[in-house]
Amino acid sequence: MKAKKIVALISCVVILAAGVVAVVYGYNYFRATNIEVTQNSDGTYKYSRIEPDSVVDIIVEKDVAEAKAVNNVAAIVFDFRGFDTLGESFILLTAIAGSFVILARNKKVKKEDKTDEV
Amino acid sequence: MKFKDGIKERNIIVKCGADMFLPFALLFGIYIILFGTVSPGGGFQGGVMVASAALLLYLGYGYKTTNKVINTEVLRINESSGAILYVLLGMAGIVLGANFAKNVFADLGNFGDLISAGTITFMGWTVGWKVLTGVSFLLLLLLGLLAPDLDEEDDEEEEVAE
Numbered sequence: 001m002k003a004k005k006i007v008a009l010i011s012c013v014v015i016l017a018a019g020v021v022a023v024v025y026g027y028n029y030f031r032a033t034n035i036e037v038t039q040n041s042d043g044t045y046k047y048s049r050i051e052p053d054s055v056v057d058i059i060v061e062k063d064v065a066e067a068k069a070v071n072n073v074a075a076i077v078f079d080f081r082g083f084d085t086l087g088e089s090f091i092l093l094t095a096i097a098g099s100f101v102i103l104a105r106n107k108k109v110k111k112e113d114k115t116d117e118v
Numbered sequence: 119m120k121f122k123d124g125i126k127e128r129n130i131i132v133k134c135g136a137d138m139f140l141p142f143a144l145l146f147g148i149y150i151i152l153f154g155t156v157s158p159g160g161g162f163q164g165g166v167m168v169a170s171a172a173l174l175l176y177l178g179y180g181y182k183t184t185n186k187v188i189n190t191e192v193l194r195i196n197e198s199s200g201a202i203l204y205v206l207l208g209m210a211g212i213v214l215g216a217n218f219a220k221n222v223f224a225d226l227g228n229f230g231d232l233i234s235a236g237t238i239t240f241m242g243w244t245v246g247w248k249v250l251t252g253v254s255f256l257l258l259l260l261l262g263l264l265a266p267d268l269d270e271e272d273d274e275e276e277e278v279a280e
Contacts, residue, residue: 068224069235074155075221078238078245082208082219085241088162089248093201096256100194103259 128180136178143171151246155235161242165249172254181265184258193255200248207241 059072067075077085150157150164175184211220223236233239 064229066224067221067235067238068229069155069221069238070230071155071158071160073158074160074235074238074242077160078241079219079221082241085245086204086208086219089201089204089245092249092252093197096197096252096259099256100259103263 128178133178136174140171140174140178143174144168147171147250151243151250153232154242154246155239156230156232161245161247162249165246166253168250169253169257172257176257176261181261185262188254188258190255190258193251193258197248197252197255200244200251203244204241204248207237207244210237 059076062080063069063072063075067079069075069079147164147167147170150159150167151161152164154160154164172184172188175187208219211217211222214220214222216222219237219241221236221238226236227234
């Protein structure tokens with residue numbers, strides 16, 4: 001048991017150190033001072049409700065250039081918003097694990113309860 | 119419902135309907151999972167459609183047969199392995215020097231092929247496998263509460279639709 005605790009402590013320290021290093025060195029890298037937000041869309045005037053296909057053109061251009069998927073929804077779900085899908089699938093995983101813990105049939109416990117009641 | 123030696127038998131129309139619609143549910147769901155990047159659909163939707171096959175089995179044959187046919191332990195293990203495979207495929211983007219879930223194998227085959235989308239296709243398959251096993255496991259878990267005790271009353275079956 002002590003070896004397991006020591007290994008868990010060491011791994012936690014390593015993960016914490018990696019996170020601190022990533023924050024310190026990545027702060028300047030991800031500051032986004034030199035990035036033009038509108039460079040992909042030729043100005044924000046294209047985001048208008050009057051022309052129905054204005055945003056669709058941008059999405060399809062980015063999709064065909066980078067993701068190369070025919071189905072745009074799949075490209076958005078699994079590529080551009082991959083973290084979102086990860087969270088969704090892990091929500092399902094934790095929900096099923098929790099319901100398994102609560103609802104799983106434990107026959108020994110049931111029999112003990114019945115004998116106690118009698 | 120027929121009565122035969124005091125045991126309620128299942129209606130033959132429900133049984134035949136389950137027999138008829140089960141292969142279609144399986145085939146259509148698996149098609150939607152596999153062709154998620156080419157046609158409308160995806161992993162979540164196809165996985166839930168395949169999981170409805172477990173429900174059809176329960177409607178036709180009751181909980182005892184379903185519990186015999188489908189091994190829930192295997193489903194539980196495969197769900198976790200699907201989640202791990204999704205994370206590993208997303209980490210391929212980080213290993214090759216890009217963001218999480220970046221499409222790093224984007225140049226496989228011609229544009230419009232099944233595998234031309236690279237990691238999107240494989241991540242869709244892993245999500246489909248995960249949802250398929252997870253939702254069918256959850257359905258069997260919830261239906262197990264409706265069923266009578268398997269040890270004490272082996273002869274009785276659960277009534278579905280009254």
